[in-house]
Amino acid sequence: MYIIETKNLSYSYDGEHQALENVSISIKKGKTTAVLGGNGAGKSTLFLNLNGVLTPDRGKVFFDGKEVEYNKKGITEMRKRVGIVFQDPNDQLFSSSVKKDISFGAINLGLGVEEVRERVEKAVVQTGIGEYVDKPTHALSFGQKKRVAIAGVLAMEPDVIILDEPTAGLDSKGASEILNLLTKIKEETGVSVILATHEMDIVPVYCDDVFIMDHGKVVLGGNVREVISKPGILREHSLRLPRMAHLMEILSQRDKLNVDRTAATISEARASILSLMDG
Incomplete structure (x- = not known):
């Protein structure tokens, strides 16, 4: 769907x-x-x-x-x-504080005070920002600000x-x-x-x-x-393979090993190599 x-x-x-x-x-x-x-x-x-x-x-x-x-x-x-x-x-x-920033979108949806409060509390828990929810936004680190921005969107329940x-x-x-x-x-x-x-x-x-x-x-x-199975198209458009998929490509092309060239995570590559060893 x-x-x-x-x-x-x-x-x-x-x-x-x-x-x-x-x-x-x-x-x-x-x-x-x-x-x-x-x-x-x-x-x-x-x-x-x-x-x-x-x-x-x-x-x-x-x-x-x-x-x-x-x-x-x-x-x-x-x-x-x-x-x-x-x-x-x-x-x-x-806004001047974290809580006000998180509330802004929900308030602009025309929600009542209690529903806004509930949504903000829920978003704070979801993003794990409870320890600095009452701080001014300018006092936060860049990563903390990212979490606050995500919380503000979550409070709108999209x-x-x-x-x-x-x-x-x-x-x-x-x-x-x-x-x-x-x-x-x-x-x-x-x-x-x-x-x-x-x-x-x-x-x-x-x-x-x-x-x-x-x-x-x-x-x-x-x-x-x-998508990973088409490295030529990726490179044509200035994108590279994930590093693990690139390793599998090298093992296949240069070393002539029958590995899964679409394996792109450590666990997928490990499974492919172990399967080759067992075979």
Whole structure:
């Protein structure tokens, strides 16, 4: 079941150059989907079209099988159901305290005081930020601000969370913590997650499906193994294989070992190599 589908979606900022051109993607409900591509690929423009911040020039967007109407009512509904977490949390957080920031989106949904309070408390627990919920946002670390930004979106209880480069600006420990947090939230709430990333190694560990974008077009899509099985297309569009899949490619091509070239995590590679040894 798809939570979001686009059909031939196109958008131009200036009426001449296509930021998106005939983009057709399908986002599975309750899954994590990665959108990969370099700067200018169209990822952020796509996200803003999915959230209703931008209105497509052509094409259609479907949410839960129903076509989105880009009128006031339709856009308002879309923004309720699709939340965006920006790459830099400083672009998203502007209130004087953490609690006020988390409350902002829920308040703007027109909810009552008690429901806002309950949603904020729930989001605080989900993101593990209870120890600094009463602090001023400017006193937080970059990673803590990321969690607060996620909490603010969760308080709106969306069906889809879009994250633009969620690991940007974080060290390896902080990046793992954020990605594990997103996985936990997805499993607990059933929310669908869409993320843009340039970190290829996180894709096979945390994602179910992948779309590759370049110059406003989708050039490849499928589940992780399907996409990894096409390294030529990845490299053609300035992307690399995850390191473990690259190792398996080397073992296959150079060492002539009959390993699984789509194995892209440590556990998958280990299983493939052990199977070869047992055989």
